[in-house]
Amino acid sequence: MTYTTRADFMSGLREALGRNNIPDARDILIDFDQHFDGGAAAGESEADVCAKLGDVDEIVKQYISETDGRFTEAQKETPVQETVITDNEPEKNMNTGDFAQTAKEASAPEIKNERSGPSAGGIVGVIFMDIFLFSWTLITLLSLIISLYAVTIAFAASGIAIFVGAIMIAAVGAAGFISTGFAPISLIFCGIMMCAFGGMLVIASIAATRGFINLIIAVINLNARRFTGHNVCRKIGRKYREERD
Amino acid sequence: MQTQLKRGTLELCVLTILCRCDRYGYELVNIISDCMHITEGTIYPLMKRLKDAGSIDSYIVESQEGPPRKYYRITESGRKIQKEQESEWRSFSEAINKLINGEEGSK
Known part of the structure; x- marks a missing residue:
């Protein structure tokens, strides 16, 4: 089937890729979407x-002949429909970053068009979700x-305290x-171990904070898109991020 | 130009272009379509195969003016394959040229 508009071509392609269970449909759609950008x-x-x-x-x-029937069962289980991130589930998108965002726009051009302007239904929907879903989820996550x-602080501090205490006892x-x-000696090792565990928890805390901030930004953008039609915040680490693989 | 003949050589074309410098999809497709008549959409499936095979690789560059661009670059194994294919192509096309020009056996 041939098309004359970008939106028709992209939705036709997405549909055909899904129908034939082509793996990595998201990447393919990005290629073609960017081809239109270039054009x-x-x-x-x-x-x-x-x-x-x-x-x-x-x-x-x-695509079928190039992959030469090498589709695995695992790949078949994730058809294109699942890779399209819908507007109703911003949490899913929380840590996938730049590429998922691009993919979302690439694979859903008509969704992008729909959200280009504020609509009363959309605003009510997003306010409803803010009150009954996002606020509680965010508060729970924040307390966690x-x-x-x-x-983390308890582990690091007690590790240091044991370490210092052990040295004083040794003195x-x-x-x-x-x-x-x-x-x-055993106390010193115990202190070092607790400090190391504290260090690992620091890394985990930073990752969790980052994910949490990205989630907040996703919620803010979801709201902003409903009211103004475009995103207002960029996610952390979006610039020059390399592709997943 | 025959489709089969073109398909066989397009891989060499893509690898050779990327050997010189990194390109984004639209740019790469246009370089090839400037040289020969192709259905542009068929380059992307080929590039996907090359990428799956590890001959090429892609990365995203944010752009000040427009949306982020996906650039393709050649990998070390891709460079190797390009060299092999290039020498194969040269000896093959030399042989065919000889045959067409009626130079076979006349040394």
Whole structure:
């Protein structure tokens, strides 16, 4: 099937890829979406780009012949429909970053068009979700993250305290006031271990905070898109991020 | 030009272009379509195969003016394959040229 507009071509391609269970449909859609961007930047009309790209079914046939029937069962289980991130589930998108965002726009051009302007239904829907879903989810997550920080600090601080205590005991022992045996050495190891565990928790806390901030940004953007038609915040780490693989 | 003949050589074309510098999809497709008549949509399935095979690789570059662009670059194994295919192509096309020009056996 041949098309004359970008939106028709992209939805035709998405549909054909899904119908044939082509793996990595998201990446494929990004390629074609960016091809249209390139054409637009070069001053080509959508109809010209479509004509030069050719028949969508031929393109999909070529994907099938290029992969040479190498589709695995695992790949078949994730058809294109699942890779399209819908507007109703921003949490899913929380840590996938730049590429998922691009994919979302690439694979759902008509959704993008729909959300280009505020609509009363959309605004009511998003307010409803803010009150009954996002607020509670975010508050719960925030309290969990605060607890995580508390545990992290507790581990790091007690590790340091045990370490310092052990050294003091060793110093007292060395001065000959009391007999300490091997206690200071085992305490020092215990302190180091707790500090190391605290260190790992620091990394986990940072990752959790980052994910949480991205989730908040996703919620803010979801609201912003409903009210103003476009995103207002960028996610952390979006710039120059390399592709997943 | 025959489709089968073109398909066999397009891989060499893509690898050779990427050997010189990294390109984004639209740019790469246009370089090829400037040289020969192709259905542009058929380059992407080929690039996907090359990418799956590890001959090429892609990365995203944010752009000030427009949307982020997906660039393709050649990998080390891709470079190797390009060299092999290039020498194969040269000896093959030399042989065919000889045959067409009637130079076979006349040394």
